[in-house]
Amino acid sequence: MRYRFALSFAALLLAACDSLPRDAAGTTERIERTHAMRVTVLPGTPDAQPALALVGAYARDHGAHLRLIPIHGEHAHKALKDGEVDALIGHFAKASPWQADIALSKPVARGEPDDKEHPVLRIARRNGENALILATDQLVAQDPR
Amino acid sequence: MSLHSGIPDAIAADVRHGERLEWWTLAWIDSVVVVMALVMGASQAMKSAVIEDVLSLIPAIVFLLSVHWERKRANNRFPFGYRRANSLAFLVAATALLAVGGFLVYESVTTLVRQEHPTVGGITLFGHTIWLGWLMIAALVYSIIPPLILGRIKQPVAKRINDKVLHTDALMQKADWQTGFAAIAGITGIGLGWWWADASAALFIALSIIKDAVGALRQAVAELLDGTPRALDSNKLADDAERLIATLKARFGDVDVRLRETGRYIAAEVDCPPPATIPTGVELMDEKAWRLASLNFRPE
Numbered sequence: 001m002r003y004r005f006a007l008s009f010a011a012l013l014l015a016a017c018d019s020l021p022r023d024a025a026g027t028t029e030r031i032e033r034t035h036a037m038r039v040t041v042l043p044g045t046p047d048a049q050p051a052l053a054l055v056g057a058y059a060r061d062h063g064a065h066l067r068l069i070p071i072h073g074e075h076a077h078k079a080l081k082d083g084e085v086d087a088l089i090g091h092f093a094k095a096s097p098w099q100a101d102i103a104l105s106k107p108v109a110r111g112e113p114d115d116k117e118h119p120v121l122r123i124a125r126r127n128g129e130n131a132l133i134l135a136t137d138q139l140v141a142q143d144p145r
Numbered sequence: 146m147s148l149h150s151g152i153p154d155a156i157a158a159d160v161r162h163g164e165r166l167e168w169w170t171l172a173w174i175d176s177v178v179v180v181m182a183l184v185m186g187a188s189q190a191m192k193s194a195v196i197e198d199v200l201s202l203i204p205a206i207v208f209l210l211s212v213h214w215e216r217k218r219a220n221n222r223f224p225f226g227y228r229r230a231n232s233l234a235f236l237v238a239a240t241a242l243l244a245v246g247g248f249l250v251y252e253s254v255t256t257l258v259r260q261e262h263p264t265v266g267g268i269t270l271f272g273h274t275i276w277l278g279w280l281m282i283a284a285l286v287y288s289i290i291p292p293l294i295l296g297r298i299k300q301p302v303a304k305r306i307n308d309k310v311l312h313t314d315a316l317m318q319k320a321d322w323q324t325g326f327a328a329i330a331g332i333t334g335i336g337l338g339w340w341w342a343d344a345s346a347a348l349f350i351a352l353s354i355i356k357d358a359v360g361a362l363r364q365a366v367a368e369l370l371d372g373t374p375r376a377l378d379s380n381k382l383a384d385d386a387e388r389l390i391a392t393l394k395a396r397f398g399d400v401d402v403r404l405r406e407t408g409r410y411i412a413a414e415v416d417c418p419p420p421a422t423i424p425t426g427v428e429l430m431d432e433k434a435w436r437l438a439s440l441n442f443r444p445e
Contacts, residue, residue: 021265022336026338133264142274
């Protein structure tokens with residue numbers, strides 16, 4: 001009985017290989033349905049263009065366009081946590097105090113700085129939206145540094 | 146072996162086998178901790194699994210220490226030897242098991258209450274960015290194999306040498322592989338977008354670990370309070386202890402017989418004058434004669 005369960009679980013896992021991971025709150029599906037990806041560029045991010053290009057490419061892959069949502073300061077992080085925006089673009093340190101609350105990408109268009117406290121351009125995503133997080137991580141990794 | 150120190154010849158080989166198994170446990174679980182730490186990323190489920198693995202080393206370590214002390218000779222400062230080190234080790238091992246269960250319950254409940262959505266992103270290896278969850282599942286599969294094998298081998302050895310620490314360690318290994326399976330289900334759940342799957346699976350396993358730990362703690366406390374020897378896997382009286390009481394009563398009449406346990410050894414006290422011929426351990430306990438460390442008679 002136990003072996004049958006393990007085999008069924010393994011078969012389910014293999015079948016799901018291509019479709020994992022999915023978003024906990026369905027952000028990717030919503031982007032595809034509404035044809036819009038809501039992005040906020042944090043104030044004081046003059047070099048946001050490479051990150052905007054990456055999320056723009058992601059949106060195009062899913063038949064959507066970018067909708068820029070102007071939100072200031074702390075409100076932007078809360079808006080991301082609450083699912084009011086899909087991504088934030090801004091300067092974040094690797095050891096950002098927000099690290100546990102939002103999912104930060106690797107630095108965009110540059111390598112990881114030696115100083116963990118040094119803020120660099122990154123894309124922040126809502127925690128648990130693992131399909132969106134993996135897809136944008138792949139785009140950041142492919143981006144020439 | 147003397148009355149109060151050393152390991153009886155009848156179980157010496159099995160005790161050495163138990164020691165070898167515990168060294169293997171330390172080596173395997175250390176390697177598991179390293180592999181898991183390399184892939185854990187920001188996953189709370191994986192962090193819990195790593196902490197659980199580190200805590201699971203405690204019974205193996207205290208078993209090795211208690212056997213080392215058991216071999217030491219009695220001396221002026223410890224005239225009854227160090228055999229009770231095993232009882233103390235049992236208490237420590239049971240407490241460690243309870244700590245693992247308690248920690249997993251805390252982690253799971255806080256995750257469910259806060260409705261935390263675990264994030265498992267990508268990792269770039271050899272130019273390809275893949276989902277970190279696949280590496281985590283591979284590491285967890287590796288983490289399941291050693292405890293699954295070692296736990297099963299330890300149980301019969303623990304029974305033969307009547308070692309509750311080794312038995313508790315086998316329970317800890319069961320907790321290890323069950324947590325590993327729960328974590329795999331949890332990571333898969335995260336992949337499917339079910340944020341609650343991970344914590345729910347861990348909570349289910351944690352409750353079973355706590356049940357085992359509370360049982361072990363009750364036995365450990367009974368042993369330290371000089372209770373009648375308990376069975377290896379429950380708080381019931383040990384079968385060989387009940388047989389010994391019946392044998393002593395059959396031989397010396399309806400007298401009070403008290404048994405207590407020091408580590409794996411039994412001390413018996415019979416309320417009657419010493420007989421002309423003192424029965425031997427084999428006469429009283431057959432193949433478990435080594436368990437009977439002392440037999441005292443207390444005339445009225």
